[in-house]
Amino acid sequence: MSWQPPTSATSGPRVILGCTGSVATIKVPELARRLQERGASVVIVPTKNACHFLRCQAKVDVGPTSPNPKHHRGGSQAYVNRPERRITNNGELRGSDSEEQNSSSDQCSRCGSRSPFFRRRQLPHLLSGDVEDASLKSLYPDLNFVLDEDEWSVWGGRGDPVLHIELRDWAQLLVIAPLDANTMAKVAQGLCDNLLTCMVRAWDVTRPLVFCPAMNTHMYTHPLTMKHTAILKELGYIEVCVVSKRLACGDVGPGAMAEVDNIVNAVMQELPGAQRISHGPF
Amino acid sequence: MSWQPPTSATSGPRVILGCTGSVATIKVPELARRLQERGASVVIVPTKNACHFLRCQAKVDVGPTSPNPKHHRGGSQAYVNRPERRITNNGELRGSDSEEQNSSSDQCSRCGSRSPFFRRRQLPHLLSGDVEDASLKSLYPDLNFVLDEDEWSVWGGRGDPVLHIELRDWAQLLVIAPLDANTMAKVAQGLCDNLLTCMVRAWDVTRPLVFCPAMNTHMYTHPLTMKHTAILKELGYIEVCVVSKRLACGDVGPGAMAEVDNIVNAVMQELPGAQRISHGPF
Amino acid sequence: MSWQPPTSATSGPRVILGCTGSVATIKVPELARRLQERGASVVIVPTKNACHFLRCQAKVDVGPTSPNPKHHRGGSQAYVNRPERRITNNGELRGSDSEEQNSSSDQCSRCGSRSPFFRRRQLPHLLSGDVEDASLKSLYPDLNFVLDEDEWSVWGGRGDPVLHIELRDWAQLLVIAPLDANTMAKVAQGLCDNLLTCMVRAWDVTRPLVFCPAMNTHMYTHPLTMKHTAILKELGYIEVCVVSKRLACGDVGPGAMAEVDNIVNAVMQELPGAQRISHGPF
Ligand SMILES: Cc1cc2nc3c(=O)[nH]c(=O)nc-3n(C[C@H](O)[C@H](O)[C@H](O)COP(=O)(O)O)c2cc1C
Ligand SMILES: Cc1cc2nc3c(=O)[nH]c(=O)nc-3n(C[C@H](O)[C@H](O)[C@H](O)COP(=O)(O)O)c2cc1C
Ligand SMILES: Cc1cc2nc3c(=O)[nH]c(=O)nc-3n(C[C@H](O)[C@H](O)[C@H](O)COP(=O)(O)O)c2cc1C
Structure with missing residues (x-):
């Protein structure tokens, strides 16, 4: 810790x-x-x-919509937009699109924007950590x-x-x-x-x-x-x-x-x- | 923008x-x-x-409980308490009362109060914008x-x-x-x-x-x-x-x-x- | 008030x-x-x-994991970890474990930690008040x-x-x-x-x-x-x-x-x- x-x-x-x-x-x-x-x-x-x-x-560096972005350097593949499934509160299996309303932690805390790069579902390996923190670390994996x-x-x-x-x-x-x-x-x-x-x-x-x-x-x-x-x-x-x-x-x-x-x-x-x-x- | x-x-x-x-x-x-x-x-x-x-x-200006308030001037009808229906996460149709717990964005960020005037459901035309902002703009449509x-x-x-x-x-x-x-x-x-x-x-x-x-x-x-x-x-x-x-x-x-x-x-x-x-x- | x-x-x-x-x-x-x-x-x-x-x-004073803590003085039994049941949004009866993701108000606003002592379900008598406030008051009932x-x-x-x-x-x-x-x-x-x-x-x-x-x-x-x-x-x-x-x-x-x-x-x-x-x- x-x-x-x-x-x-x-x-x-x-x-x-x-x-x-x-x-x-x-x-x-x-x-x-x-x-x-x-x-x-x-x-x-x-x-x-x-x-x-x-x-x-x-x-700007990565490009906002590319489904398979080439990261500047030392880039990871963390952003690849892959389908993901999650168990809902009701025990149902659900696609990732429907959960967008709930993932407030993926928002930029300043502008409230929801860039594809901030979405938790694209950062499954980071789910257990601080998402705000994780976002910067995954956006700039060499820093x-x-x-x-x-x-x-x-x-x-x-x-x-x-x-x-x-x-x-x-x-x-x-x-x-x-x-x-x-x-x-x-x-x-x-x-x-x-x-x-x-x-x-x-x-x-x-x-x-x-x-x-x-x-x-x-x-x-x-x-x-x-x-x-x-x-x-x-x-x-x-x-x-x-x-x-x-x-x-x-x-x-x-x-x-x-x-x-x-x-x-x-x-x-x-x-x-x-x-x-x-x-x-x- | x-x-x-x-x-x-x-x-x-x-x-x-x-x-x-x-x-x-x-x-x-x-x-x-x-x-x-x-x-x-x-x-x-x-x-x-x-x-x-x-x-x-x-x-104070509008009156907190009036179902059909006469706004001071340049007032809109945005506050009229009309029944509204929404699709829930589960795909069910639901009345507006049940969603009160979830609409955290309708709260005053300072006191946490939920005046009827802050409720998102009463401002359907504003749903896509910033609610905090929208609230003031709709409370004072002439300003x-x-x-x-x-x-x-x-x-x-x-x-x-x-x-x-x-x-x-x-x-x-x-x-x-x-x-x-x-x-x-x-x-x-x-x-x-x-x-x-x-x-x-x-x-x-x-x-x-x-x-x-x-x-x-x-x-x-x-x-x-x-x-x-x-x-x-x-x-x-x-x-x-x-x-x-x-x-x-x-x-x-x-x-x-x-x-x-x-x-x-x-x-x-x-x-x-x-x-x-x-x-x-x- | x-x-x-x-x-x-x-x-x-x-x-x-x-x-x-x-x-x-x-x-x-x-x-x-x-x-x-x-x-x-x-x-x-x-x-x-x-x-x-x-x-x-x-x-530190109370001990983080004790299921039946002896509070320092003037202590209450509010923290006793008792099973609790709640009606969900869907009208189902649900155990308290499943709701942990939603009870954001039980978090420490600084570190985001979710100590057992911050969980709303353990403070049923305080549910109607300000939880942040309630937490301190219930952690230190004599103050x-x-x-x-x-x-x-x-x-x-x-x-x-x-x-x-x-x-x-x-x-x-x-x-x-x-x-x-x-x-x-x-x-x-x-x-x-x-x-x-x-x-x-x-x-x-x-x-x-x-x-x-x-x-x-x-x-x-x-x-x-x-x-x-x-x-x-x-x-x-x-x-x-x-x-x-x-x-x-x-x-x-x-x-x-x-x-x-x-x-x-x-x-x-x-x-x-x-x-x-x-x-x-x-
Ligand atoms: C788009 C934008 C650009 C800004 N650029 C500057 C700047 O170049 N220099 C500056 O002193 N403040 C600038 N500001 C204002 C600061 O961001 C503002 O004073 C902020 O509260 C500073 O917070 P901080 O000092 O805690 O980082 C800018 C604000 C915005 C919204
Ligand atoms: C009900 C209430 C009334 C207040 N009235 C005043 C006031 O008339 N003048 C003042 O200097 N501060 C007043 N304050 C204190 C300010 O609101 C406080 O210093 C606040 O942090 C100022 O924030 P701001 O300068 O960013 O708007 C009042 C606070 C409360 C809760
Ligand atoms: C673990 C920890 C211990 C700290 N101890 C002190 C301290 O003893 N004295 C101090 O001036 N600041 C200390 N700080 C820094 C203050 O908490 C920091 O300046 C904070 O913004 C003060 O906020 P406040 O003055 O509104 O309470 C500490 C910070 C942390 C994270």
């Missing part, structure tokens, strides 16, 4: 990648894989709102996720591990990319109502904490953004600055998350002994 | 009316109608807690609501609209009435975990933002209230001050939301070209 | 005991009973996260709890009581033990999104408010902890300092909640006329 650090590549640097409710979270899988390619062992800790973007992005729910299900009594402390002890570096306006405000003001912000609140300040803001240019230019950024830097956290460009919402201006390459580079610089990313002319 | 601005009266001034978890939210329908009478196009953005008060107030859930259901992938940005671009003025202690603290400190506070965080400060605090006199006299009010005014937001009176909770003192007339007046003053409300002796 | 102050011992001092999402909340039942033994009338107001710890602790949900279910229209005001008016003293890092940050910054923090925001500062921080030593040494503690003390709140010891998570250092004896003593000192706890050599 207790959380186990990822078993693969435990010899490489240990990185926690926090992400939040910004559109830029759609780049998190790519960012995590780039860090893994550099030898890092990566655990992703998304906020609840970040999960919405991770799920939406998975649909490691730890969610808010895990923190509470892991602790059942005195002596049980406290997950935000375990993770904090395990990691050599914490990078929050993207860091949205809301979580930035929470961190700057000591609020900690989820796994990510609890880890930050308990962070060992002798270890690097890298943050990569990402917000609409109108949010970014709000005077409080500068104030909160200043507090984070006073705490010793390392900023990877936003860039100016056309944002997902159509507006143009500063606020976009730095390029994935630059974030990987910034992280690697803080990890002594780790492999630098090359920007050479290949 | 994307949000559409209200079609009626789009030539008049465009106003967003935010409201929060204060008892004074029961006056929001009246305030919205007054603004509409002045020619404004109004979109109401309530917090989750504000919805509780809007639902409770609807019961426009946008809720937290809408923000997330509208965005499904890169290129989709970001609702708090769309709304912010559409509106000429944002009035928050009532502004409760909690949302005041959030706004003053840059927290933005729902649609209303995201709009505020991204607000174009060259456009007026009017706020109307409303809180119990004991909350109001807390030193932090003054501090937060000062921050809001430094940001250029316009305060419509509280008044002293006997509050809903029985206490007497400052903290009550300003009169609806005064709020309408303050809003109209900030909208050049809009019709001023008359306080004349008729 | 309206909240009623605890009927027992209403002549003694009236104390509200707030508690939050810290492991130290497992000591809250003991603390409440000690205050009751000193003649105080105690109402416990836990945050949602605090409830998780109260439920886990109840399992009084008021929960976030109560605040919203009690208010249905103008004139109904506002629970955080009622409680604030009733109490002579508010002690928050344990006060975790998150709620400390919220209180220091005026946020009030649940019953406990609303009471604090409306607190009558002429009456004592005692707070007992409890957090992991890494959270505790974060510079914001000192800043927030200073704000609380400026507001006139009384601190019962943390102690240094081996924490539940294994770390050693300051951050542990003060001993129950010391908290009781601090509370009694603030209640004129109340019986002091003796630390004599018996």
